[in-house]
Amino acid sequence: MILSILAATPIVGAVLLALLPREPAPHHRAKYVALGVSLITLVLSLVVMARFDQDAGGYQLTEKHEWIKVFGAYYSLGVNGIGITLILLTTILTPIVILAAFGDRLPDPKSTNAYFAWMLAVEGLAIGAFAATDAFLFYVLFEATLIPLYFLIGSFGGPNRSYAAVKFLIYNLVGGLLMLASIVGLYVISARQGQASFLLSDLQNLDFSTNTERLLFLGFMAAFAIKAPLWPLHTWLPDAAGQATPGTSVLMVSVIDKIGTFGMIRWCLGLFPGASDWASPVVITLAVISILYGALLAIGQDDIRRLIAFTSVSHFGFIILGIFAFTTTSLAGSTLYMFNHGLSTAALFLVTGMMIARRGSARISDFGGVQKIAPIMSGVLLVAGLSSLSLPGLAPFISEFLVLAGTFTRSIPAAAFATLGIVLAALYILIMYQRVMTGPLKAGNEGVSDLDHREMASLTPAIILIVGLGFFPQPLLNVINPAIDEVISHVGKGDPAPKTPVQIDAPATQEGGHE
């Protein structure tokens, strides 16, 4: 019941906001209602976390009701360590985003209610998608997130927003529809083998022929690879992030895109382990290309928002690499990376959004020397930027290291090329920081003021978490690891046996060793 309440709270809040009468600027009531609802959700998610037994493993806090009998679809929720981590990410980021969005200048100020209502809708649907243990329910929620994001980008973004919104929607819809074909296939196959059911636990017991499994896998993977986004299916992201408001970008990149990588773990690896293994060389190659390509393009960007979007393409490459390397280390790293990348990208999008709002331009070349007049802002940008380049001591470092360490045992070339991404990351972040913040104050930047209290209040939690998890990631890893072990044992591809005779922690399973 608690998971339903958790997912329903933001949705109810969104409906409430939509029904609230419009008020004159500065729309305080709508803003505080939205913030209040997101904080209640955060508290609820902490309650969920407290009731989650991290040692027990498996799916917990489950609920199950029949939904559409003919389809075998159930309203079935449950969280494992991976799901709860991402739910926590969602509930932490939403209040941060809402608080930061108080100052957004919307194209049509009358639509403030709608702006925050759509944000809450995104939060509720995302929580539902992370908690769904029924493939049909997951699909419905996964696709339904498109609608609020579409309106968020299209109604509230920059001048080119409607193009970006349509591109976003069509790209994701194509992927989603391919997944729909696979869902239909799952239904027919499960109905042929007895009673139709979309429950994860029932689907895992289905027998597929090799080719069927591969085709169904491709349908799911297409949706997740577009969402995540994996090169060469990433081109919607820079456009969408370049036009959306900072808050929308955070919800899109940090939360919704995570459903893609999350879906790879829960649905691709969970339902089609054989096909995932079959596809892994191609996916790993694409992931490495994503890492390098995203990083190289990020270096070349002049628009700060597009730059962050491309860094995300690069980071998603790391996450996907870790997932398809099939080692406990890399998979745990990927899951942790989803959380950390969410935080660091949120901080980056929000602080640069504040800079852009003050300067009236998103071009790096229009900035210069801002450090002198806005020291706090530049400090926040530095910390967020350094976390994005995985500086040791900041949270993403741990996860990136785990991904690479795990990948090395599986494929040395992939890991070696991926490591280059770290070097490139240093380039794109530091060059950007240098051009924007250091040097003499450039003309036109005089009006850039430092962060005010509200903005600091919204960014502080993110910065604290980035630093805190950089030194002490263990609590989160303790939650994640049992779930990762289950995934790895389900995939049936144990960690590769170490080639050096040094006795480290002996892996539990020895089969499937890698040459």
Place this chain on the structure above:
Amino acid sequence: MIATFASATDLPPISAPDIEYSLLAPVFIIAGVAVLGVIVEAFWPRSSRFLVQAGIAVLGIVAAFADTIWVFVHLDKLDGSRLARGQVAAEGALAVDGPGVFAWGILLIFGLLSMLLFAERRLEGGLSGFTGRAADAPGSASEAEAIKHRVEHTEVFPLALFALVGMMLFATSNDLLTMFVALEVLSLPLYLLCGLARRRRLMSQEAALKYFLLGAFSSVFFLYGIALTYGYAGSFRLSDIDVAVTNRTGGENMLLAATALMAVGLLFKIGAVPFHTWTPDVYQGAPTPVTAFMAAGTKAAAFLALLRVFFVAFGGSSWDWRPIIVAIAIITMFLGAVVSISQTDVKRMLAYSSIAHAGFLLVGFVGAYAGSQDSSRITSTSSILFYLTVYGVSSIGAFAVVTLVRDSGGETTHLSKWAGLGKTSPVLAGSFALFMLSFAGIPLTGGFIGKWTVFSAAWSGGFWWLVVIGVLVSALAAYFYVRVIVLMFFTDPVGEGPTVAVPSVLTTTVLAVAVIATLGLGIIPGPLLDLAQHAGAFVR
């Protein structure tokens, strides 16, 4: 049966036909109310006739719907390998079975909603959306006089009810002659209704003429097909034809020609490519309430007839017709989706969208998955019944929105005039956006579940690759639905922009029902799906 050789003077006894009145009562009610409407038209004073006509039409449909529920509940369950319920009635002319009675139900709902749109009089300053005197030449002095005296055609209600009777019979015909008669009964009033628009009368008359000529043409094909089928099977009864087809009693060529010609007639009515060319012109020219009625009702009735003919009569030769229907389904989906992208008129766009939907429905049809007694898997028939319900309700809702967006010349159907509608009237634009999302098949709307059901029926029938093509075309189709949303919500109005008329409670009711049904069938589709599944297969 007649084996006695009686003498020429001694006529064989003619027994009165045995009609199951209780089963067929819904059809009789509608037919009776339609006749009553004609009588009212002759004798009731003009001043209050409109209200009386609208009133009895609505009451008649409600009564017939209530009776339909009773009939559906009391259908006999049949033994056999498949779930089926119902019986052949009226000496074999009609098959009152689960799918047929389900179709009656949805046709009556579509009819009821359309009658409410027909009866809307607030939008034209107290007059209905139909021309005052159809016999006047557009722009003539006598037309001006008719307008001055506020003359109204109240025959539209009985005409629509006759069309509704035709649809109901078409959906349940069990022999080809009855089917042909039903086809004409449903078509002729619609031809007439198409030409009765109050505004843009020339266009409306052109639409009526086009529809009539092409419709008559396709009827001839259908009739020729019936003749050849009779030549092949020696009977009009679908079950007899099935026996003949299964045993391959006649020549192969005759069967193929008969199948093809019957298919032309039926595919014309559902608006499948290449027999779709009437759709955009007729949808655009006809008075919008009539378009709504046609889009929902004709499509549903014609699909039922198509299913019945091909599953019951030609079920034994499905290997012959399935490849062609697959090709037609692909072309129909694709052409409908692609061409609607370039449309600038809302009604034409909705017409092409209806073509695309005919394609998606055909995908469910070619699956030809009939299910079995013990399996609960979605069958082709139940998937199409569900899809037709969702599509019909959303269509009527979308056309209801079209009647409300107006300028001084009546409805403004040019898409550019719809720019910024979301800012001036968010509720109306929001409901139209909801219908568009449902057409596009986005989850949490009925359209998504509908699409899902037809795709799963196709997959069950072994056409998984058709499902893949179907989802890709869906993405293409989504583009133009989304374009309308972009226009309404993300674009600033050009010039003065449209005014949104305030409707009376009638159109408001239609809109509310359509919105609730579109959302409701997306979130809790279970009960209706169960009902459609419960209807079972066709009886023969």
